[in-house]
Amino acid sequence: MSIISLYQAHPCNCCNMLAVCAKDRQFSKSGLTDRSHRVFQRKHALIDSGDHFAGIYVLHSGSAKAFVTAQDGTEQITAFYFPGDIIGLDGFDNQRHVQSVRFLETSSVCFFSAKEIKSLMQNSEGALSGLLKAMSHALTEDNAMLLALSNSDSEQRVAKFLLDLSKRYKARGCSDKEFILSMTRTDIANYLGMAIETVSRIFTKLQKNGIISVAHRRLQILDPIWLKACLQTSLTERLTGTTSS
Amino acid sequence: MSIISLYQAHPCNCCNMLAVCAKDRQFSKSGLTDRSHRVFQRKHALIDSGDHFAGIYVLHSGSAKAFVTAQDGTEQITAFYFPGDIIGLDGFDNQRHVQSVRFLETSSVCFFSAKEIKSLMQNSEGALSGLLKAMSHALTEDNAMLLALSNSDSEQRVAKFLLDLSKRYKARGCSDKEFILSMTRTDIANYLGMAIETVSRIFTKLQKNGIISVAHRRLQILDPIWLKACLQTSLTERLTGTTSS
DNA sequence: CGACTACTTGAGCTTTTTCAATAGCTGTGG
């Protein structure tokens, strides 16, 4: 029940999260009071591909990325996580993790062991349907991403990416107009399936047209309407020759 | 338990499937004996996007495709299903389906209502972990697809697609060297995120190089080794100028 | 302060798409 209500609310404020984790500690009074919360630094690994599946994590603060690795070593980022997101759902299959997870900044997570999950699921109908929902939701996200990747050009992908971030920040009570990109351009490019130079160029283009303002990691969405319009048509199509200096 | 063992085994033969569905009928002797199996014709819909989530289906025979639809009406195929595959897992989130599902040929499915699933999950630990596995597996598949879409060129994608099909047919006891493509070129192109002409050109190219033989819907993999090699390097790179007539 | 990493920008090149034309297959009806 705890894991799930948390997932649905996408809470950012620590109070919610702590309440949840506190509830969890009450639930299984065994010995994981100290293990249930862990803090990690930027670039550190939460999960490595191939790791044994011990349980799932709820991101408490900070942010993280998940990626899969091909035989030739190339990596593909499959998700970015923000507070309240559940990490490690890919481990139920085969009891091993397929994805690796690294933090993008100093972050903390709350751990739920497989045993805890199992008993939660069997004792609480809400928890069960909640977990199924969470996984189902992750599937939907992936599908949306697949759709975006194969049916959109670079500009549309970047626009979609920014709007997604905006939505997620808003859901967490943060500003949806101005936020810090916790991932590098390289991460963004990888996630969106394009070259880093292309990301850079599109940022520049959007900025020149007054749709966003981007300086280093700080991003502002100046014109959400136009940004949303980018999802449909390409900028150059809509502006019939603008490119003002 | 029944749904799951079936998923893991990926059985193609009807006996296995029927046994499973029979087991299921025993389990809930209510009134769904007649509703549990349904037959559909080619192009008919099993699920439309937005449909209320009633339960999940196990494909019994035939094949199907799932796709999501963007605001502008463009569709993106997200999965192909073969006997034994579970359909409809995206519905747990929001109690509505995001994906639509259409059959590629005359097919039959076995239905498990949400109620049945719930009681199965709470009474059988195996069933629970099995369902979680199935969903987790679907996530992994999606991630693999994401990886392929953004890190491979067209040739590698087509090669991967054919090898995947081959593997899935083999798992179902069918030949992994020769099979019928139940989907159109358009479907393949859509799934792989490329133009239909590109699919056609790559098929031609692979055939000219003696790697596959393709006539209409019948496909033969003549040289699996080379096809696998296509996943790594492009054909033209490996053949240092061949293009024999 | 220097090395390093992250980011931006330009130019040529490659891949893939788009457009257009053609051919083949399927099913229907005369």
Added chain:
DNA sequence: CCACAGCTATTGAAAAAGCTCAAGTAGTCG
């Protein structure tokens, strides 16, 4: 049994989108 319509697939040529390479700038960390 053939002809026709409609869908499916192949092929070529031109155009576009995005990638790679290369160089340079700007923050960041020790």
